[in-house]
Amino acid sequence: MMNALYVHNPGRNVHHTRFLDLGKVSVLCGRNNSGKTTLLESVRDIGMNGSAALGSPAIRLEGEFAEALWRQVENECKVNNWSFSSAKDQIERAWGGDLLDLEKQREVVERIGAFRGYSNLQKAVENAVATALKKLPKRVLVPAKRLRLQQAAFKSEPSGELNPRGENLLNYLFWSKNQVQGSRPYSYYGELRGHFSTVTEGFDFDVTLSGGSLTLKILPPFGGKWDAAESFGLGLHDVLLILAVALAEDAGLLLVEEPENHVHPAMQRRLLQVLKRETTNQYLLSTHSNVFLDNAFVDKVYFTEFVDGEVRLSDVTSKASLLDDLGYEVTDNLTADVVVLVEGPTDVPVLETLALRREDLRLKQIKFWPLGGDIMDQLDLSVLTDSNKVVAIVDDDPGSRRVRDRFLAKCAELEVRCHRLGRYAIENYFTVDALRSVYGGQLPEDVTRITPRTKLEKQIGFNVKRRNRDIAEAMSYEDVAGTDLGDFFDLLAEVAR
Template sequence: MHETIFVNTHKGLQSRRFSGLGHINVICGRNNSGKSTVLEAIVKSGVGRATDPEPLIDMARNLAHKDKRNGIDPQLWSIIEPAILDAMRSIHTNRTNVFSEEGIRNAITSIVEVSSNLVEQYIETDKMDARLALALKSRAMYLDSALHSAFAKVYRSSFNAVLMPARRQIEPQSNLDSSDSGDTLEPNGEGLVQHLFACRNKRKSSPERHFYDSVRQHFREISSGFDFDLSMSDGGLISIDFFSEEGAHPADKCGLGLHELLVIISFTLWGTKSAVCIEEPENHMHPEMQRRLLSFFRHVTTRQFFISTHSNVFVNSAAVDKVFFTSYKDAAVHVDDVTSRATALHDLGYSVTDNLVSDLVILVEGPTDVPIVEEFLEKLGIGERYTIKIWPLGGDIMDQLDLSVFGEKYKSIALVDLDPGSGGVRKRFAEACSNLNIELFRLHRYAIENYFTLDSLRSVLGNQIPCSVTTIATDKPLKDQIGINVKKNNRKIARAMSFDDISNTDLGAFFRRVEQMVKGQ
């Protein structure tokens, strides 16, 4: 897993670093905003190991002690040593600690150019004869390859990615290729049928058969009951059929969603690439299937994912680690690190009507309540199985909002805290909910942060929590008790807790009520 990668200039995207990366990284944006360009650049990217100058300097000095074929002649080293060491220190000073291939090449070119000038100056100053001068120049010719080899060892890269294009579809029928070794498997689905057939016929203990069984298992789980099977005609033609409770369906008679799913699962589980870039994995898939696919990425696989999407499901900060927003202006692709999901949805042009497929809408007081609710929905195991939208209402202005759209269009529930300082606002809000048949759940504690445990607070905030604090009072602001505002860390603190920490509280009762509502109980 790489936290930082460096991409070179590609089409309209200028060279840049992507930092703070996690397991699942999402790129969203409007049509033709450069999402595919970013994925293409990532596939071609370089990633280096951060380092201090000492390893680089040691690397350069060691070259002087190797044989002439693989190293730098000692006489040549004595001439160019100042240029090499200055360059190494400059790399550190400029914090160039994540290198692309282009960056390495530029650094070496610069060093070789300066070194060549030093050699010329030395020859002229020392007035050596022509034979020795020629020998010294010929040794300098090997400097480029020697430096590149040494840099490659210091700046090792284990990042390699594959791109799955937006157009993916399996071939319903394929000729048997007895020599199949996986090399025929393409990220767009070509060769998949014959590869699965070859893997199915391997020994049960073989890696290939394990791959086939895993693909089939996860396909059944994510598709919610569909299955597939392969058969071969007398003429050696392999066919694939999908199955449901209604019977068998030839692949070419089925919707493309099942094709997409099988390709994505197969290619994610096969091969040795450390990262998988997927264009629009939501293509032809119902939101429920998208959620299960996202859960598969997160919980079943260890590969790093870079996903371009237009789907609300994949732009979900509770399930992904990083969200980037692309825009195209002034003939260039711009990429912003979007830390707020609300900002991302706003920039994408989403409105309330984009969420009509939700199973439940939870109305909360403010945006800092949202990550807490999301984390406990995930812990309860319903966040990935149902489409639950959480809408912050603005705290003390929530009684001024028109809630009719929620009462008319959604199955909704509202969650508010005790906060006696805003009793009038909460009373008017409760009346509005009652008039619209929106269920209202009133917490017994001052705020939702008062349900945080001391252990979770200390695990995230460490020594910022005074040792003198031994308990959290339920009727006082948390900030007044511990001396700091924790709202920016609400997700991390909630993630550090278990559902058992709130199970016996009224907040636990709220989430159990949510579970009943999405299950239709």
């Protein structure tokens, strides 16, 4: 995967913009006309001309880019009987250890004053740049304006690669459908139907040929009949196209504009999960939907602004994470299959992550609502229970027993099923292996087990709450399946059904 991107496209008002610490799924958010589309198009065009440049840890001066550059510089120094260490020192000072910037090539050459006869330095830099660009994954942009998939003239072979706007999608799908069983195209068609059904909760599609024309047909769930795709909403068309492109690419960087267009929030969530868990690509998405800012699926969130005539990018992952962990998305709560009341915001990432490990919970709309710990008995729970299926979970911290007892009494009054854990706190369900995978040598060597009813901080010497999600990510569901926390997830699955 690409760990970082450097984009410089002055013609589009993008100047020396860096995407750092990219994950599998990264998201661009911002107001209309703030530069989201411009950034996606600039990323797509990296390496195509001198106005864009590429950077990643693999091609910083300490990485593979450096190795390619220094090999060529060293060879040139040997031929001309120059000092390689002196040449290297001056190149490093000229470059400044920054991400690769094609504009700096001239500057590097000009500042090597001690080696004016070094005529091949520019060529060495260009060759190193070319080597680095070869490592750049393929980039495909799925634009916001996508075609409605209805009919198309039949062609015996699909023309070129799958077009991300959908021009040749029906031919591509029909050709894939009719390849030899067991071949990659044939398997691709089956996988696409399976993921389409998952995301849309039971819809199916097929491409048929009649009178020289291809027609996309859709079968609704629950005993519906096959009908032309034009009889169905644009959301199904968009989901099919995005999935088709995502599955057709292999370990590339897929850029998608507004994947939420025409798509219901529950379907958006399932689409995001399939992209994250079931495909090999890396994604950079632009969105206006809070669903695509879900901590459970999104690794990085960037905010775009157009300020003083240029597009500016800032990393707001921690801010987005905080808002999400605090539960400040009211619409999500109204459309959720289940609302889970938890004691504090740091419990949310643990429960959220482990819920995704269960097959029967993975595709459910579950909203975790933190109650603020010691003030949870003062909240008006009837606001939630009037319109949602609600369950609650509390731990056994003895310091909050009175508050917890009053909260349990209120839950009983409102007929909210509340699960009381037998351990001190949610952190007491972490495994030693998971803690060690996150904290390494910081975890004392003599810690071999976690005592259930003693505060974890006292056992290991430091507070882990800030990294609760990372620790939960290092666990499997089997780590809690035999505990009373596993019993809570059984309850959650029952209510969600």
